[in-house]
Amino acid sequence: MSDATVNDAAKTTESTTSEPLGETYLDKFPAEAKVVRSALYSSFLALALGGLFGVIQTLHRTDFLRIMESETYYTVLTAHGVFLVIAFTIFFLVGVFTWAVTTSLDREVEDIRFTWAWLGTMTAGAAMAAAAILAGFTDSLDMSADVLFTFYAPMQAHPLFYLGLTVFVVGTWMAGADWFRSWFAWKKENPGERIPLPTFMVLTTMIMWYVATLGVATAILAFLLPWSLGLIDSVNPTLTRTLFWFFGHPVVYFWLMPAYMMWYVLLPKLSGGKLFSDPLARVVFVLFLLLSTPVGIHHQYLDPGISEGFKFIAMTNTMFLLLPSLLTAFTVVASMEHGARQRGGTGRIGWLKALPWRDPVFAGMALAGLMFAAGGFSGMINAGMNINYLVHNTLWVPGHFHLTVGTAVALTFMAASYWFIPQLTGKKLWNRPVALVQVVLWFVGMTFMANAMHRAGLLGMPRRTAEPQYDGFEYEAGVGSVAELDAQIALGGIILTLSLVLFFAVIIGTVLGSRSDEVPANGYADTLSGPEDSPKILDNLKLWFGLAVVLVIIAYTFPLLSIIERGGLFGPDITAFPQSIDIVSMAWLTVEQYATDTFTSATEVAQATIDGVLR
Amino acid sequence: MRISTEGLLIVLAFTVVLVVELRTVLAWFNLELTVFESLMFSVALIVAIVVWALFPQDGSRDTDASGSS
Amino acid sequence: MVLIVGIIATITYGTVGLGIAMVDDEEDTISPSELDEDERFSDPRVEQVGENEYEAYVVAQTFIYQPDPIEVPEDSEVTFYVTSRDVIHSFSLVGTNVNTMVVPGEVSSVTAEFDEPAEYGVICNEYCGSGHHDMEGMLYVVPEDEFDLTELSVTADDEVELGDDATFDVTVENGQLDDLETAIELEVGDETIEEDVTVPGDDTYETTLTVDSTDLGEGDHDWTVTVDDHTESGTLSVVEDLEDDEDDEDGGDDDE
Structure with missing residues (x-):
């Protein structure tokens, strides 16, 4: 267990870092560091591609620069969504989780080959899905997956897309198994000990993930994949949509939990103090485990075929999800204040000045947390059943999630990278001022973009469209004009791109640098109120798992049954768009034909040989 | 310098948020600024902050502002 | 906690109290x-x-x-x-x-x-x-x-023999619940026929207007049937001798 850095931090003056130097993660766990590094590099690749597609579509939809046909916009949008929210976030978090488990249990992974195996599986899956999406850019391949991140049937993607997603998710399941395995082994050696907080966070998050991915696994394996292969003719769009959101909401917490973990275990340390309360942190993660999944229907307030009662249950659960987030806000700010006061900060507001703002890791995370507060408020608006009518599927929604996943998560991850990459490479951060400018630019860029997106959404401007300019009518802007909003979105997009470029400059600069012994020691924040203060029941993962399942059953059994009762398992004769069935089944036939031919000729050859031998 | 360069950067970042949101907020009070007006206002505000930050002070007093971090 | 319950209560009131019906499974x-x-x-x-x-x-x-x-x-x-x-x-x-x-x-x-x-x-x-x-x-x-929900459709002869009557079957459908008082006006060539009608609510009125082709004379005649803002039009040919196939097709084009 690492120590907090209270006194050292207070003494540190204008030196390079406020953290003590010492044994890095690379020194301690060289093999694991390699895995984590690979995971992070994969995520950065996804971030680079996703970011590139992001700026292309920003300029396209605001009509500042259109370098492609509007039809292609949707391929770009699919790639932007899937690369960023699936590949970037999840590759990053498996790296962080591996760091958290090994560091906090202070033990190596049980079998490094297995660890590589799950990372390999995830990479293979991501590559398959990416190939299917990117093939949409060329007409020479009869393959596309322009179905966006939500892949609502009857939109159909190439089977490779669904298969890739499945393989990717299976990889994450294996990763979870790896961490549980570490914990079981650790528990055997340390009977009766409390689960260290970071490991606790990983395990609860993974349980949530296992429960949540059941939805998407069912949707893909039972319906969408066989359908795209032409094995079944039709699907029930409401059913696959509901199963998607069964997964689609908890997945946002899957992205957010690692960011929360960073705020809980790194931020207090960086601000020079301790985590305010260990029990509170555990409560928060347990609440997320319990409440993340039975809320998915709040994405379907406007769906026909789902009764108002089910929607109301989802809303109630959603509102209670505010609780752990509000608790987090409180705990994290309290921890930061504690740190600041340790550093000599005084006054009611004055302590803010004593925070280590020049540290890009701290500044990035703090700014991300702040934006998350704004995102949380717009999220509450989304979650209200009635007001949702006004904003559903408008640009308000992307405005909201660019604050949450696009800043709270992405900016935290980028800031955390400035801490992790030195840990994993033993190299000093290439340029701290540039890194600081980078995180601040992200904050500023997102301010412009998200503000304008929210406002445009209130005017009714739709999301997910290449050309939000219509022939028949014009939007009535309450304040300013649509042109201004477009300009603001484009400006934000450009600043964000610039920020990304700087991010990669810093990362590449760091990686290409040489080993340094000025890297701070590996570790995480100590707590003011430790695990000894938290009730033992909090560590009873079986109980929470059971409860989570029960809540999911309560929230989903009846909606799912009613959807199946209404539309049938396979829906009322739904045709796929675009129809890749024909192509695939034709390809399948060709393969079959080919196989049969080969087999026949092989038999003939064999027969001839046998005949020859016999003679 | 009254505050550190980094501090100034952060303060300016927050100013951007303030300025971007201000137009909407003022519209609530029926005070509609044009883009040009709000641009002018923000430039003025930023210049004011920068001038304030760069204004030399007699270093003897102040201990917490520039010395932090 | 109280806050959250408060929010839920507000939304519930805002939804149920104001009678906003959700899209649902009705x-x-x-x-x-x-x-x-x-x-x-x-x-x-x-x-x-x-x-x-x-x-x-x-x-x-x-x-x-x-x-x-x-x-x-x-x-x-x-x-x-x-x-x-x-x-x-x-x-x-x-x-x-x-x-x-x-x-x-x-x-x-x-x-x-x-x-x-x-x-x-x-x-x-x-x-x-x-x-x-x-x-x-x-x-x-x-x-x-x-505003109206009136629908007009006309079935008319394409060709008639000089001396025969040209017929125009006019159907006026009133989709509204109130009675519709209006007039059907037929203009063909230089002839104009008008008929005042009352179409009961949610009902249909059918009538047949006839024009003596002798009055029109030989040749092609454009015709228009007008009811309020709705019009149907077509062309009628009056010929010396009708060829023996009985063309009796719809001469109007549906522009309603």
Whole structure:
């Protein structure tokens, strides 16, 4: 267990870092560091591609620069969504989780080959899905997956897309198994000990993930994949949509939990103090485990075929999800204040000045947390059943999630990278001022973009469209004009791109640098109120798992049954768009034909040989 | 310098948020600024902050502002 | 905690108290491949169902809405029934809270009140394919006196023999519940025939107007039937000798 850095931090003056130097993660766990590094590099690749597609579509939809046909916009949008929210976030978090488990249990992974195996599986899956999406850019391949991140049937993607997603998710399941395995082994050696907080966070998050991915696994394996292969003719769009959101909401917490973990275990340390309360942190993660999944229907307030009662249950659960987030806000700010006061900060507001703002890791995370507060408020608006009518599927929604996943998560991850990459490479951060400018630019860029997106959404401007300019009518802007909003979105997009470029400059600069012994020691924040203060029941993962399942059953059994009762398992004769069935089944036939031919000729050859031998 | 360069950067970042949101907020009070007006206002505000930050002070007093971090 | 319960209570009041109905599972399912046989959706339209109450049956498909434009009178309460022929769309009146997903196999129903004449853009805000951004329609809320649900159709001879009567079978359908007092006016060549009619609410009036072809003379004659703002037109040929095949086809083109 690492120590907090209270006194050292207070003494540190204008030196390079406020953290003590010492044994890095690379020194301690060289093999694991390699895995984590690979995971992070994969995520950065996804971030680079996703970011590139992001700026292309920003300029396209605001009509500042259109370098492609509007039809292609949707391929770009699919790639932007899937690369960023699936590949970037999840590759990053498996790296962080591996760091958290090994560091906090202070033990190596049980079998490094297995660890590589799950990372390999995830990479293979991501590559398959990416190939299917990117093939949409060329007409020479009869393959596309322009179905966006939500892949609502009857939109159909190439089977490779669904298969890739499945393989990717299976990889994450294996990763979870790896961490549980570490914990079981650790528990055997340390009977009766409390689960260290970071490991606790990983395990609860993974349980949530296992429960949540059941939805998407069912949707893909039972319906969408066989359908795209032409094995079944039709699907029930409401059913696959509901199963998607069964997964689609908890997945946002899957992205957010690692960011929360960073705020809980790194931020207090960086601000020079301790985590305010260990029990509170555990409560928060347990609440997320319990409440993340039975809320998915709040994405379907406007769906026909789902009764108002089910929607109301989802809303109630959603509102209670505010609780752990509000608790987090409180705990994290309290921890930061504690740190600041340790550093000599005084006054009611004055302590803010004593925070280590020049540290890009701290500044990035703090700014991300702040934006998350704004995102949380717009999220509450989304979650209200009635007001949702006004904003559903408008640009308000992307405005909201660019604050949450696009800043709270992405900016935290980028800031955390400035801490992790030195840990994993033993190299000093290439340029701290540039890194600081980078995180601040992200904050500023997102301010412009998200503000304008929210406002445009209130005017009714739709999301997910290449050309939000219509022939028949014009939007009535309450304040300013649509042109201004477009300009603001484009400006934000450009600043964000610039920020990304700087991010990669810093990362590449760091990686290409040489080993340094000025890297701070590996570790995480100590707590003011430790695990000894938290009730033992909090560590009873079986109980929470059971409860989570029960809540999911309560929230989903009846909606799912009613959807199946209404539309049938396979829906009322739904045709796929675009129809890749024909192509695939034709390809399948060709393969079959080919196989049969080969087999026949092989038999003939064999027969001839046998005949020859016999003679 | 009254505050550190980094501090100034952060303060300016927050100013951007303030300025971007201000137009909407003022519209609530029926005070509609044009883009040009709000641009002018923000430039003025930023210049004011920068001038304030760069204004030399007699270093003897102040201990917490520039010395932090 | 209290705060959260408070929020839920507020929203519940805001929803139930104000009588805002959610899109829900009240409507029966429908097979998207059988829309053409469906009583409501085979002919997407607006129908009056009560005083100031209307129902609009709308079909969304890649990448249009039917009917388009939708026209409803001011001071009305309109329930939209929307379904999809293919993929998931939405039916969203820009800048209002009339906004619903449109899922194939399901019928979404949304009720809205329109107090004043206005124009609303109807857009699809759920990605529905490569032409998604072109999917738009219009909703016009028109002053009451400009609104009707009258449908006019005319079946007329193409050709008549000089001396015979040319017949025009006129059907006026009144989709509104109030009686429609109007006049049917037929202009053919230089002849004009007018007939004052009263079409009962939600009913159809049929009449046959005849013109002596001798009055018209030999040759092609353009004709127009007008009822209020609705017109049907075509061309009648008066010939010396009718060839023996009995062409009795619809001479009107459906422009209603």
